[in-house]
Amino acid sequence: MKTQEIMTKDVVSLRQEDNVLDGLNLLFKMKISGLPVVDANARLEGMFTEKDVLSRLLPSYIEKVGKFIYEENPKSTKKKFAELSQVTVGQIMRKEIVTTRPETTLCEVARLMLTQKTRRIPVVDETGKMVGIIARCDILKALAREAEIDLRQS
């Protein structure tokens, strides 16, 4: 089975100039943790995820310091959150993203997800235009179908 057979073709996406808070709202509404960012020609430009917003709120040196030193959240976190209203999706999104092609097999996509620690992978054609997206649950459901196991019954 190939990616194009099970990928979601009607993909909700963001634009670089969208506001981060709007993007975050969309994630909450859709109950997902990340969305692709595309240009006017649907060419994939990046991924906008909750993780990127969180890492923007914490100091970049926190990993090196090893521990958070306050008992309460410092006021700098509130300030940074308030500043998000001035930040665009393009400023926060990650640009180095893993993509796959429509004709790739599901096991290869699953391998990419495991090795690159990603939950969903945008599917692009040869011009870089996004044609769909595939998530972990899509692969698991398809593999279950292939194995002729009815998940609802079991």
Place this chain on the structure above:
Amino acid sequence: MVKKLIILIVISTGLGVLARLIGLDSHQALSLSILSVSILGTLFFWSFRLTFAFLGTSILLITQTIDLDNVIKFSSLEVILFLIGMMILVGLLKDSGFFAWIVSLILRIKNLTATRFLIFISLISGLLACAVDEVTSIIFVVAAVFEICDYFEIEPTPFLIISILATNIGSSGTALGNPIGILIATKSGLTFEDFIIKAFPIMLICLAALIVIVKLWYRKPLREFDRKIKEMGYNDILIRLVSVPPEKELKIALGIFGATLFFIALHHRLEILLNLKANTVLLTLPLISSGLVMAWKHQKARKYIERDVEWWTLLFFMLLFAQAGTLKYTGATDVLARKLSGLAGHSVSYLTGIILWVTTIGSSILDNVVMVAAFIPIIQSFQGLSESLQPLWWALLFGGCFGGNITLVGSTANIVALGILEKEKNIRITFFRWFWIGLTVGVISAAMAWFLLTFIPFYK
């Protein structure tokens, strides 16, 4: 990119041709050319520096300028192993919350005033750089500076610059402060005690001079900080917010690190007592400590090795040391040392000045490890010129550390700290905003070291 590549080729080829003209043979000239490619490669193509190091060393091997045995000998595995051991220890300190504890200590300064803060961060930056390396220590000082400045809503840049300047000066205080410290210690025969007795006092004098200079230079920001402190009331609320209890793990980690430092400080005496070759204890101690750490934290041992050891940098160092060693192997450094010695009228005092100022200026643009690695075989070739070459080694150390203050790319600590400033505060320091204060501090501290090394008989 292409322009830089052309400059690199022209300079390195030109150096090779010049070397032939002044009497070096073809192997000697080639080794000089290849080393200059690696040096210029770090300047023009920082992210490709390992590519240059790999290809350059391969050319030296294929052209039989050096053989494999000597590449391995000159790559100074003992220094690399020492640095690996120290990096693992720093990884443990980080995991145990040591650096968070240090940050919390800075935030808890009692009766905070701008001057008190300035002195405190200068001393902490200097001393922490002495104990762990400068690149590690600057991150925690920057974290503390940002937290204080955020709390009082003041611009962090002047205080960040002060802590970087103090870190670079502090890194000359012991053999642990900077990779060039341990490199010089292993190649010169100077012991850790020599560093404590001779380098540490010069470092402290220069640190004191730095405090005076920056207090005058940053009068306005300091006044503004004092005004804010009065307006918001000291850092009492901040102190109540901070909580890093000294947990058992932190105490054990501190114990291991403290014991390592203690025995490193005594390495020379222990080597005499145990009848061991010079530097055996010095170079083995980090291995013993990190070995114990990996036994204690055996589930995280692989993480310490893979995440906390800077393999990229260490591989570059190994190949760079091998390339610099090729200069010695081919005899190029003997020729260069004779020329340099003739230029200085065979006087150690003049040579001290030349080495100090060349490394100071060189390190303001290049990675100081590159400068020092290139100079070490030359200084070793001065054997016989004088009874003691000690002033030359100290000149190399202080030039390499203090030169890093002159420009904003002068040392890795500068690049790391200014990178955090840009990422966190969106503040990009212009070249000249750094340069004037960096030049003032760099030149004054190097001049003070020059004066002390030249005129105080203690350093002869």
